[in-house]
Amino acid sequence: MTIALNNSIAAMTPELIEWRRDFHRNPELLYDLPRTSRIVAERLRALGFDQVVEGVAKTGVLGVLHGAMGPASAKEKRALFRADMDALPIQEASGADHASVSPGRMHACGHDGHTTMLLGAARRLAETRPFDGTLIFCFQPAEEGGAGAQAMIDEGMLERFPVKGAYAVHNWPGLPVGEFAVVRGPAMASAEAFNITVEGTGGHAAMPQRVRDPIVAASHIVAAIQTIVSRVVDPLDNAVVSVTSFHGGEAFNVIPDKVEMKGTVRTFSVAVSKSIEVELKRICERTAEAFGTNARLHRPPKLPYPATVNHPAETELALDAMRAVAGFDRVRDDMRPVMGSEDFAFLLRKVPGAYIFIGNGDTAGLHNPKYDFNDEAIPYGVAYWTELARRVLPA
Ligand SMILES: [Zn+2]
Ligand SMILES: [Zn+2]
Numbered sequence: 143m144t145i146a147l148n149n150s151i152a153a154m155t156p157e158l159i160e161w162r163r164d165f166h167r168n169p170e171l172l173y174d175l176p177r178t179s180r181i182v183a184e185r186l187r188a189l190g191f192d193q194v195v196e197g198v199a200k201t202g203v204l205g206v207l208h209g210a211m212g213p214a215s216a217k218e219k220r221a222l223f224r225a226d227m228d229a230l231p232i233q234e235a236s237g238a239d240h241a242s243v244s245p246g247r248m249h250a251c252g253h254d255g256h257t258t259m260l261l262g263a264a265r266r267l268a269e270t271r272p273f274d275g276t277l278i279f280c281f282q283p284a285e286e287g288g289a290g291a292q293a294m295i296d297e298g299m300l301e302r303f304p305v306k307g308a309y310a311v312h313n314w315p316g317l318p319v320g321e322f323a324v325v326r327g328p329a330m331a332s333a334e335a336f337n338i339t340v341e342g343t344g345g346h347a348a349m350p351q352r353v354r355d356p357i358v359a360a361s362h363i364v365a366a367i368q369t370i371v372s373r374v375v376d377p378l379d380n381a382v383v384s385v386t387s388f389h390g391g392e393a394f395n396v397i398p399d400k401v402e403m404k405g406t407v408r409t410f411s412v413a414v415s416k417s418i419e420v421e422l423k424r425i426c427e428r429t430a431e432a433f434g435t436n437a438r439l440h441r442p443p444k445l446p447y448p449a450t451v452n453h454p455a456e457t458e459l460a461l462d463a464m465r466a467v468a469g470f471d472r473v474r475d476d477m478r479p480v481m482g483s484e485d486f487a488f489l490l491r492k493v494p495g496a497y498i499f500i501g502n503g504d505t506a507g508l509h510n511p512k513y514d515f516n517d518e519a520i521p522y523g524v525a526y527w528t529e530l531a532r533r534v535l536p537a
Contacts, residue, residue, distance in 0.1 A: 163240035165254035169229030199293035219275030226285035255515030259523030308495035317501035333483035344399035453494035
């Protein structure tokens, strides 16, 4: 970290830790973030932001900050920095003094830290505005399965605030504090959900000749689905197809007439995901038919998340900023892709950008009840965003 940056950011870090712990104590879910979004908007206004827009996709907040040379209307001189604000429906077991005061809710993905790091950068950048152009600070709701980024896009965020690039940071347990990592190209998988309904003819369990057993048919469907990744997907592509729920029947002596299943598909490309869909449908319908039953593959209303794909030029800019903060040896540019999914993918489909990881140290994993964001990472995150601003919009 450069000395000047270090001193100034170190001075504000104790207060940022208080902000982070306050968010942690008061987790809110999905789009229902009245407290968190109010605090974010109040802080941006207090920092002298040129414009603060609240209520985008219910509780999203956009802060507009012009550089020292004044506002820029051309897209080429505008960039978007994004943090997520929502928590998870998990009962916290971290034992921390600042543990959640809301039963059954916790910041188990570190979005309290992401919001704080971006607010810290907002504070630092608002003081000196060391860039030429306009920065849009985007605080989004509903990253955890609610497609909040897509909802903000649907409400016209990118038409109202066109940008040439979009950037996001996620903490990464297991990566030491003070280190950064990025995946080149496809970084996180797409996530799609599917439902399968198998209908047969139920009856007495002791008279199988009089039924068409959907449990047996559904079991064969589950087994056949296991061949999609091994026999249909190119071995050099990555994919997961998992059946995660299987429900049918109530009694030991009754064969039910219906089985309902749920599952998920994860890939890094639209082509692979399409070929899996075709195969899933064929396996369901034809296998069910072989057992004298009917099966239907259908999609739940939940919006599928696309793959998160980093763009080359923006990844290089992000790498330059990470290396300036942490030093060349503490930045990994060859991290392997992750099969989890990320809502920032919706933004990266519209605008080139980069999604990077910041070390959270040796903590419990993401979405674990014992997880806690590591406050020691805060100054590194603030420094990254500050460096990135200078590099994306050089003065
Ligand atoms: Zn998460
Ligand atoms: Zn997360």
